[in-house]
Amino acid sequence: MSNAVLSIQKLEVGYGSKAVVRDFSLDVAAGEFVSLLGPSGSGKSSVLRAIAGFLPAMGGRILLEGRDITGETPERRNVGIVFQNYALFPTMTAFENIAFALRVAKRPQAEVDKRVRNMATLSGIDEQLTRNPAEMSGGQQQRVAIARALVTGSRVLLFDEPLSNLDAKVRVTMRREIKRMQREVGFTAIFVTHDQEDALTMSDRIVVLNGGRVEQIGHGRTLYRQPATPFICQFIGASNELSPPVARRLLGAQGDGRSFVRLEDVLIAENGGGGARATVSHIEFLGSHSRVYMIVEGDTISAMLLGDDLPDVGSEVWVSIRPGAVHVFGGTCL
Amino acid sequence: MTRGRIERALCWLALGVVVWAVVSFIVVPLAAAIHTALFKNGAWALSETIGQLAASKRVRTAVWNTTWMTAASIVTVTIVGVFQIAVLEYFHVRGRWLLKIAYATPLIFGGVVAAAGYNFTYGPGGAVTAALTRAIPTLPRDWFIGWLGVLVAHTFLLTSFHFLFLRAAMHRVDYATIEAARSMGATELTVLRRVVLPVIMPTMLAVTLLTIYTSIASFAAAQVLGGRDFHMLSQMVLTLQSLRRPDMAALLALLMALVLMALILLSQYFEGKRPCTAGAKATARIQLRKLRNPLANAILHFIAYALVAVYLVPVLLVVLFSLAPASSVGVEVLPSTLTLKNYIRVLSTGATFEPFLNSMLMAVLAVSAALAMTLFAVPVILRERSWLTRALDLTFLLPWVVPSILLAIGLIAAFDLPNPLVGNAVLLGRYWLLPIGYAVIILPLTVRFMRAAFLGIDPAYEEAARAMGASGFYRFRRVILPLVAPTATLVAGMTFNDLMAEYPLSAFLYNVHNKPLPIAIVDGSVSADPEQAAISLVYVTLIMAFSLVVILLAERLALGRAPETSKI
Numbered sequence: 001m002s003n004a005v006l007s008i009q010k011l012e013v014g015y016g017s018k019a020v021v022r023d024f025s026l027d028v029a030a031g032e033f034v035s036l037l038g039p040s041g042s043g044k045s046s047v048l049r050a051i052a053g054f055l056p057a058m059g060g061r062i063l064l065e066g067r068d069i070t071g072e073t074p075e076r077r078n079v080g081i082v083f084q085n086y087a088l089f090p091t092m093t094a095f096e097n098i099a100f101a102l103r104v105a106k107r108p109q110a111e112v113d114k115r116v117r118n119m120a121t122l123s124g125i126d127e128q129l130t131r132n133p134a135e136m137s138g139g140q141q142q143r144v145a146i147a148r149a150l151v152t153g154s155r156v157l158l159f160d161e162p163l164s165n166l167d168a169k170v171r172v173t174m175r176r177e178i179k180r181m182q183r184e185v186g187f188t189a190i191f192v193t194h195d196q197e198d199a200l201t202m203s204d205r206i207v208v209l210n211g212g213r214v215e216q217i218g219h220g221r222t223l224y225r226q227p228a229t230p231f232i233c234q235f236i237g238a239s240n241e242l243s244p245p246v247a248r249r250l251l252g253a254q255g256d257g258r259s260f261v262r263l264e265d266v267l268i269a270e271n272g273g274g275g276a277r278a279t280v281s282h283i284e285f286l287g288s289h290s291r292v293y294m295i296v297e298g299d300t301i302s303a304m305l306l307g308d309d310l311p312d313v314g315s316e317v318w319v320s321i322r323p324g325a326v327h328v329f330g331g332t333c334l
Numbered sequence: 335m336t337r338g339r340i341e342r343a344l345c346w347l348a349l350g351v352v353v354w355a356v357v358s359f360i361v362v363p364l365a366a367a368i369h370t371a372l373f374k375n376g377a378w379a380l381s382e383t384i385g386q387l388a389a390s391k392r393v394r395t396a397v398w399n400t401t402w403m404t405a406a407s408i409v410t411v412t413i414v415g416v417f418q419i420a421v422l423e424y425f426h427v428r429g430r431w432l433l434k435i436a437y438a439t440p441l442i443f444g445g446v447v448a449a450a451g452y453n454f455t456y457g458p459g460g461a462v463t464a465a466l467t468r469a470i471p472t473l474p475r476d477w478f479i480g481w482l483g484v485l486v487a488h489t490f491l492l493t494s495f496h497f498l499f500l501r502a503a504m505h506r507v508d509y510a511t512i513e514a515a516r517s518m519g520a521t522e523l524t525v526l527r528r529v530v531l532p533v534i535m536p537t538m539l540a541v542t543l544l545t546i547y548t549s550i551a552s553f554a555a556a557q558v559l560g561g562r563d564f565h566m567l568s569q570m571v572l573t574l575q576s577l578r579r580p581d582m583a584a585l586l587a588l589l590m591a592l593v594l595m596a597l598i599l600l601s602q603y604f605e606g607k608r609p610c611t612a613g614a615k616a617t618a619r620i621q622l623r624k625l626r627n628p629l630a631n632a633i634l635h636f637i638a639y640a641l642v643a644v645y646l647v648p649v650l651l652v653v654l655f656s657l658a659p660a661s662s663v664g665v666e667v668l669p670s671t672l673t674l675k676n677y678i679r680v681l682s683t684g685a686t687f688e689p690f691l692n693s694m695l696m697a698v699l700a701v702s703a704a705l706a707m708t709l710f711a712v713p714v715i716l717r718e719r720s721w722l723t724r725a726l727d728l729t730f731l732l733p734w735v736v737p738s739i740l741l742a743i744g745l746i747a748a749f750d751l752p753n754p755l756v757g758n759a760v761l762l763g764r765y766w767l768l769p770i771g772y773a774v775i776i777l778p779l780t781v782r783f784m785r786a787a788f789l790g791i792d793p794a795y796e797e798a799a800r801a802m803g804a805s806g807f808y809r810f811r812r813v814i815l816p817l818v819a820p821t822a823t824l825v826a827g828m829t830f831n832d833l834m835a836e837y838p839l840s841a842f843l844y845n846v847h848n849k850p851l852p853i854a855i856v857d858g859s860v861s862a863d864p865e866q867a868a869i870s871l872v873y874v875t876l877i878m879a880f881s882l883v884v885i886l887l888a889e890r891l892a893l894g895r896a897p898e899t900s901k902i
Contacts, residue, residue: 054797074800081801087794091816100812101802152802 005030005065005188006051006156012059013043013050019058020046021212028188030155033179035191035199038209039235044192047209048158051190053077064156080149080187084161086141088133094120094144095129101152115151122181123147139170146178150185159191163198175202196236200224208232230329233260240266240301242326249276249297250321257330265325266303268292268317275320280311294319341806345714352711353722356729358755359774363744364736370747371584383585393586396570403484403566404549410489411545414641415496421638423504424530426622428635436642440494442881443649446554446837446852447874448491450859452483453558454655454874455648457859459664459867461655462647468667476561483559484552484566490644491555492548495541503537504530509620536604543601547594551737554837554852558859571739572841580747587740595735649878656875660868680872689854690873696848697833700772701826704780709822712784713814727781734778742842745771768843768850775839776829783828787821788814827884834877851877 004027011024021043028034036044049055051062053074062070069077088097095116102112120126123143133141142162149157159178163171179202182189193199199206200220208215208223208231216228220236227233234241242250242259251259267275278294278301290310293302296319303319311317372380387393418437421427443451456462456478467473478486507530515529553568560566565573567590574583625631655662656676658669680686711730715723733741749761761767791814799809837852844853851873858870 052797052801054800074797075803075805077801078803079801081798083794083798085792085794087792087798089795089798089813089816091813091819100799100804103812104799104802104804104808148798148802 003029004063005032006190007063008047008051008060009063010060011047011050011057011062013046013055014058015055019212021050021209024060024214026207026214026217028156028190030188031182031186033182033189033191033202033204035193035203035206036209037193037196037199037206037235039194041211042209043212044194044209045160046212048081048160048190048192051156052079052081052158078152078154080152080154080157082142082145082149082157082159082162084164086133086145086162086165088141088144088148090133093130093132094125094136094140097133097144098129098148098151100148105152116147119147119151122150122184124177137170138166139174142166142174143177146181150181150187154187156188156190159189159193161192161194163193164195171198178202200236208235210235227260227327230258230260233327233329238263238302238304239327242301243297243299245297246276246299246301250319251326257328260327260329261301261321261325263291263302263304265322266301267320267322268294268303268305268311269320270311270317275318278317278319280313280315280317282313283310337805348710349714349722352707352726354755355707356726358753359745359770360729360732360777362753362755363741363748364732365744366747367584367740367744368588370580370743371588374581379581380585383581386579387582387586390582392565392573393570393582396565396567399481399564400550400552400567403481403488403552404546406485407488407492407549408542408545410485411492411496411549412542414489415493415500415541415545417637418493418641419496419500419504421634423501423620424623425634426624427638429639433638433642436645437493437497439645439649440491440497441885442878444491444494445835446558446855447835447877448648449487449554449558450855450870450874451648451652452478452487452555453859454663454867454871455651456483456486457559459862459864461651461664461667464665465667479559479561480564481560483561484555484564487555487559488549488552492545495544495548499537499541500534503534504620507533507620512620539604540601543597543604547597547601550590550597551594551739551838553739553841554856557837557841558856568739568838571743575743575746575842580743584740584743584747587737587743591737591740594737598735652871652878653875656868656871658868660864663864663867663871676868676872680869680876686869689849689851690876692848693834693851696769696772696850697830699769700776700833701830703769703773704776704829705784705822705826708777708780708784709815709818712781712788713810716785716788730781731778733774738775738836738838739842741774742771742839745774745843763845765845765847768840768845768848771839771843772833772836775836776833779829779832780825783821783825784818787818791817824884824888827887831877831881831884834880 006026006028008024008026012019012022013024014020020041024043024047026034036047038044046055050057053069053072057070060070061068064077064079088094089100092100098116098119099112102115107115116129117126120129123146125140125143125147128136128140128144133144136144145162146157162178163174166174175198178189181187191198191202203220205217206220206223207217210231215235216223216232218226223232223236227236230241233239239260239262242261247259269275276296278296281293281295281300283293284291289304289306291302292305292310293300294317301319371383372378374382418433421433422430422437427433440448454460458475458479460478463473463475463478466477467475511529512525515525520528551568552566556564556566556569560569567586571583571587571590574580574586625634654669654672657672657674658666659671659673659675662669662671680690708730711726715727745767746762749756749759749767752758752760761770795813795817796809799813804812835852835855836850837856840850840852844850855870855873858866858873861867
């Protein structure tokens, strides 16, 4: 990508002599929102810490606006970072927290005042500036942390699981707020999360990491609809992995690879109509929809059903798969 | 030179100063003490000195006194300490808040302060003695002085370990496990033996070892309450030193140190073995049990409140008599008139204020030095793991395992002649040796608390500051220092407080230039002059008041104290 503001090339990071991330390459365009998504231990935070300079790169290069920053100390990188627990200095007010970087740079008081207040307005914390972090809610602390990271004019902002300490409702609000601030300021965001909902709702692109390697990079919809690996299939959204007998029975052909099907692509009919006979083993009510578990050929598969028109537990139904909805890996396509 | 290079150069310079201080005032003195104990005129003299120690009847008596006093103290302290925990944390006793206050008094009324306080209460000039001799005219006025006084002081003062640590251990007992045992048919006794005791046992052993440690090292209690005939080992070391037998004093101190160090290591081992709550995420606090048998309940209450009296009477009498005219000390049971004359005299008269001023000044110097060293060295030790920082870390803790009297002997041995480490100066007999000693003995406590404070800081704070461009010194000054400031203030308060009443080191190292408060208190409390006694009472009350403020502050900051030794 030629207009990349951040370019990571064959990055290798680790602890001691053990590499936890290998061969990681990514170009991020200006103003792009990229999420690093993966389970615990996948290496997503290590990549972020390497970009910030807290973890030395064992190999590869990191370029920021064309400048090689691989060997730079964190102080000189001019990359903003928002931490999981916000890391607001508890001995300082919100104002002083936001002003910290400006004071380090010895900016005149008038400029500090102006920039901090502008940033507070942008983050919606005008009223909180005189408070200490302990006197603020999680959401307010989060806004201060973002304002603090943005105040120096860093064009790249790193977010290290910043929403994981918030309760569900505030989390949803903060997702929207971060996106709004990004639109208004135009910063480039690298957002680490293990929550696929965060990643799917906010990102222009998602990088899925597993065991220190990139599984797939793409828009959320692409990852969901065209998963590149079995891991993506299971990690993004929910899927049924069909055992060979069930695949044979439902799809009418035998593939020698691993077959996955999304829950919403499993169709249930009460009478005939093709597919296989199944027994409803139990049903989970999840509010907007229900998850129906069925036994087919001794294996369990599940389907997602909307509404309240559900089969009874123990009843027999006909199960089929929406045409073209099966993802097969490592074998002949069905 | 760039800013980073200047910072690095200053850092190395400061590290050099710390290493010099540690080598000069910890390592060399300890080596000097060991050398004095083992060599005489450059030749190996261990067996000769042991022979001389063994031949001395006074030394043999002191060893015997210390041994049996320690054995007796284990029994009495355990009985009183366990009883306290039982009425505070297991049985339901009315007025638990009062018991708690009374049983907590050894925290502010310990060491030389308590020894003087007991003497003012039960000693020849004490209010209780005045009352008793009115009732029993034949009772000698020094009835309390001797082994009895020392044993009583140990029994009621050494329970502070139980109060602090055994109570905390009881809080770790998950009440759900007791209920589970009961639901499976266990009796009261089985529950105690099979469920409660195994949880608190490691702490119980650690506390007992600390009791043994403190009893063996007991100094002020024996000095004030032991009288002319009952001497213990610490006093014997001081006597040998003043009789110009530093070899015998050093060897005796070294032998004591070996025993005490073994005890400390053992107590650490047991404390480290504390069982956890079996992985329970939420543990329920023990619910206090009410004794159903009315007679047993009445006896329990009677003993609990008798103990309250034992703890509170000396403290109240000391405070009351510090407000009484000097003429009433040792004559009246309760003062008939109250006055602030003693306080005015202490605070306004040069001679009586001097020990106070000396102690304050030396404590401020020592606390500042220890804190400055710690604030620099601890972050470096935590960040840079190398043989040098590891060695520094261990050396900082040395004065905690080595008893004060061995350190005192070492400081004397190292600095009684011109020493190149301090520019060929002779420090013995000068002002500086005692404040240096003070700084050394408070170093372990300072290091331990500050280490916990630094470790408690989320590394993200420093990373956030770095990401915003802050340099090393800037980060330390603006981010880290404000975070550890409350702990530093508290540690300063605690150590200042400890030093105002520090007896063992003071007894060895003080001179006319710096006579400190604890020495003045002991002098005053064994003096027959009521004016002296009244002044000592004011000293004791002021120290107690300051200790109380520090403890309340600590409680507010919710800082628990780890097991440590205290000297009485």
